[in-house]
Amino acid sequence: MTLDMRALYYVALPTERSEADDVQRHEEDIKANENCLNQNFSALAQKIYEFEARIALLEAAAASNADKKGPGIESSSI
Numbered sequence: 178m179t180l181d182m183r184a185l186y187y188v189a190l191p192t193e194r195s196e197a198d199d200v201q202r203h204e205e206d207i208k209a210n211e212n213c214l215n216q217n218f219s220a221l222a223q224k225i226y227e228f229e230a231r232i233a234l235l236e237a238a239a240a241s242n243a244d245k246k247g248p249g250i251e252s253s254s255i
Contacts, residue, residue: 185216185217185220185221186213186216186217187213188210188213188214188217189206189210190210
């Protein structure tokens with residue numbers, strides 16, 4: 178089983194804006210960071226859903242195999 182995780186998007190949290198910084202550029206940087214964070218959370222959430230689906234399939238298969246085998250083999254006394 179391979180764990181193919183997509184590369185997450187780079188996020189640089191802004192520090193305080195100095196008076197010389199352009200207000201519009203600062204707001205655009207914040208919006209870009211928010212977009213990257215949302216993409217990162219979406220990628221992580223999708224991977225979690227995939228893992229949950231795999232676990233559910235494995236649990237269902239294990240339960241099915243347990244049902245087919247029955248209650249188990251009783252040991253015989255000699």
